[in-house]
Amino acid sequence: MATLTAARKTGLRRELEAIVGPGAVLSDPDELLVYESDGLTLFRALADFVVFPTSAEHVAAVVKLAARERLPFVARGAGTGLSGGCLPAEGGIVISLMRMNRVLEVDYANQLAVVEPGLVNLHLSWKVGPKGYYYAPDPSSQQACTIGGNIANNSGGPHTLKYGVTTNHVLGLEVVLPDGEIVWLGGRTRETPGYDLAGVFVGSEGTFGIATKIVVRILKKPQAVKTVLAVFGDVDQASAAVSAIIARGLVPAAVEMIDQLTIQAVEDAFGCGYPRDAAAALLVELDGLLVGLDAQAEQIVQACRDSGAREVRTARDESERALLWKGRKSAFGAYGRISPAYMVMDGVIPRTKLPYVLRRVNEIVAAHGLRVGNVFHAGDGNLHPNILYDPRKPGEEARVVEAGAAIMKVCAGVGGSISGEHGIGLEKSDFMPFIFSAADLALMHRLKSAFNPTGLCNPGKIFPTKKSCVEVGPVAYKPHAIEEQGLAQRF
Amino acid sequence: MQDALLERLSATVGPANVLRGVDLSPYAVEGRTPEAAVFPGSLDEVAAVIAIAAEREVPVNPWGGGTAASVGMPALRAGLVLGLRRLDRLVEHEPGDLTVTVEAGMTVSALQAALRDRGQWLSLDPPEAERATIGGVLAANASGPRRHLYGTARDLLIGVTVVTADAAVVKGGGKVVKNVAGYDLPKLFIGSYGTLGVIVEATLKLRPAPDTERLVAVRFDRLKDAGAAIRALMSSDLIPNAVELLDATAAAALGPGATGGAPGLGAVLVVGFDGLAEQVEWQCAELARLAAQHGAGDVAPLAPEVWPRLAVAARAAVPVASAVMRFAVLPTQVAELMEHGADVARARGLQTAWASHAGVGVVTASIFAERALREPAPVVAALTAWREMARAGGGHATLDWAPLAVKSQVAVWDDLGAAGRLMQRIKAQLDPKGLLNPGRFVGGI
Secondary structure, rough: OOOOHHHHHHHHHHHHHHHHHHHEEEOHHHHHHHOOOOOOOOOOOOOOEEEEOOHHHHHHHHHHHHHHHOOOEEEEEEOOOOOOOOOOOOOEEEEEEEOOEEEEEEOOOEEEEEOOOOHHHHHHHHHHHHOOOOOOOOOOOOOOOOOOHHHHHHHOOOOOHHHHHHHHEEEEEEEEEEEEEOEEEEEOOOOOOOOOOOHHHOOOOOOOOOOEEEEEEOOEEOOOEEEEEEOOOOOOHHHHHHHHHOOOOOOOOEEEEEEHHHHHHHHOOOOOOOOOOOOOEEEEEEEOOOOOOOHHHHHHHHOOOHHOOOEEEEOOOOOHHHHHHHHHHHHHHHHHHHOOOOEHHHHHHHHHHHHHHHHHHHHHHOOOEEEEEEEEEHHHHHEOOOEEEOOOOOOOHHHHHHHHHHHHHHHHOOOOEEOOOOOOOOOHHHHHHHOOOOHHHHHHHHHHHOHHHOOOOOOOOOOOOOOOOOOOOOOOOOOHHHHOOOOOOOO | OOOOHHHHHHHHHHHHHHHOOHHHHHHHHEEEEEEEEEEEOOHHHHHHHHHHHHHHOOEEEEEEOOOOOOOOOOOOOEEEEEEOOOOOEEEEEEHHHHHEEEEOOHHHHHHHHHHHHHEEEOOOOOOOOOOEEEEHHHOOOOOOOOHHHHHOHHHEEEEEEEEOOOOOOOEEEOOOOOOOOOOOOHHHOOOOOOOOOEEEEEEOOEEEEOOEEEEEEEEEEEEEHHHHHHHHHHHOOOOOEEEEEEEHHHOOOOHHHHOOOOOOOEEEEEEEEEEOHHHHHHHHHHHHHHHHHOOOOOEEEEOOHEEEEEEEHHHHHHOOOOEEEEEEEOHHHHHHHHHHHHOOOOOOOHHHHHHHEEHEEEEEEEEOOOOOOOOHHHHHHHHHHHHOOOOHOOOEEEEEEOOOHHHHHHHHOOOOHHHHHHHHHHHHHHHOOOOOOOOOOHHHO
């Protein structure tokens, strides 16, 4: 929201260039367009500047400048977020961490790595893979999303069912606080004195400061992996199978559900071997010791058969396994082939409420005259209904937003949450009262005040707001600049 | 304390639930006796008690089972002990969701017993589970040997209800296992030692009970060899649920099985495995093979009763301890810290016992009392040297227990640097009047 006078803008640009270097500041409106939204293109907001620091000192200096000038600022990773969390909602400076993407250190003996925030999630596993290690949190966008972005959203992924989400894998962070001070929260050891500030920082959606170094745990790759595909003629049976697996005392690494519409989209696009006529499929992965794995897989097979699976098969080799996972992980891309647009929802429910909630989701979407595809982390009750729509049809986008709100109310109503891994950002700030009282929100606000007393660090997010000066809110769909150039599609 | 205040408290929770005078002796910490102990019977009563205390600016010391009551500095001012023992109900357990909601005053062992009947467990095994309450375990961030595989409270707590210093009832997190809505308030209260709010209810993730579990001991002549064996174990395919390293003195506290009846020198590595019987069997065999390569003796099975002794072994090995220090270091530094730490103490004429959750780098050491209580100087010198050793390697030390004569010379908590100021700002935001456990925690919080 270019509200700065030309003279002030020129002066600020010069100062920013003095900090990060002349090739690391954008202020031309055309260049800024790329940064006006994240993966949720319903929301758009323009920054005055985008800067590309390469060190914590750069970040601190930019933040101090912003504080002095009372300009809002927001950190940004790859921009794959799905809740508008990294948008410059009130203008100001976008601090892109994409040039801080190094693995600084790997300590295999102590199973940790020190990385910069702009490192792409999957690149860490690539780096430590040759020695038999990996980084466990695996969001579906892991080929593009950054560890810093994962910190902001406390990102999950399919394998977090057994291994936990980002916060369970972060030991410490070097953080630039909103006043420009550089502090360490947590560290390399498993315990650090005082409050668990690293734990509080993770998932704070960029409102507590900017992480510039991150100490993460790396895990030994399991000795063996087994992947089972169970095919159902009825969605309720698939839901029942999830409960049956849990009831047998098994903790799979992942339990993913894919519904018919999604299977068909995936098969059209990639041909991954899912039966097109199935009502739903479960992708169940077990890992751990080679000894006993077959027996445990047999338990999974039995649990699925007992629940009415019409077909259960086990991936015979790594390539078959990879193909099944490709189907799961590329589902979002496949929707693009059957619908001009879609909106990814994210909600969590107690696992036992799965059959009821899936029925309600389908009813709600149908009542709004829309279609929905479900592909989600069934094992931990993390739903992703994806509502398909055509933004060119008048009123359709508004109905998507309405249906989304109704689905969130259903999740809240069964004791669930309005976000399992995508965050609140701009998208869901007004849904927070669905699950939190005024007192809950007031305490969160006090916590925010301790980190970010001026509120300049990523303003307008998480908390229900009186809408700010900028028009943030559902606007008519238009493709992102890089989509128009054919450089990317929406996932 | 004014009688008017006590009358209001009595009217709030019932006279039988307010203790005074000699009845307060179990609640004296470091020789300081509170003004009264109050035991509310509901969430609303907790809030009402805090509202009364806040109005009169009387400090509040939340109290579970009292197992960690002496950690930290004693309260700056005498106040009320707020006991949670009457809030001891299991609120909700849905096995299919693998979650449980409990009131803060329920003991860990009572919860585990209730869950065991339904084939599940809370994968947290803090010391003194018979006395330790869920609320207290969370507030003190207590843990045990199985944290090696299953983590600590921060990995299990998904929702929390607290009463804050302004008597507001606040919920953080929720009841579902995955949740990123709003800030992660459960993390804020774990390990906060009651300085930010009184935990009254918690929702935790559960796990299915394993088919089999086994604990085994491997003896080494030297700590160094045990350290090398642990490195090999950690980089192997094995998935132990506990990796404990004890010096011979601490190992003696586990019972005769651990030391092979011949205590004295050397070290004992205790490893736990769970899972299917065949998995446990295979892992024990692999462990034996791997340990033998590092000069170990036989792998000896230990009785299940040894489990709860592991976390308290360093302390239990010493009849009267004059100080207990807890360290967090890198796993590869554990054996060396134990060896050098004992040397440093011995050079000052002090005998010590050392035990550790070696796989996660958490070490506990205690110093024998003997002369030490009369002469704190060598104890102070040893503790100071220990802290320097830990910090030199990037680790931390906390003086878990010591008499005030020692605590007044050796800081309980490490210096926190810049993060400490942030913690003080959080305390000021949540408890501006310093009502909750004032002066007990880091940086005078």
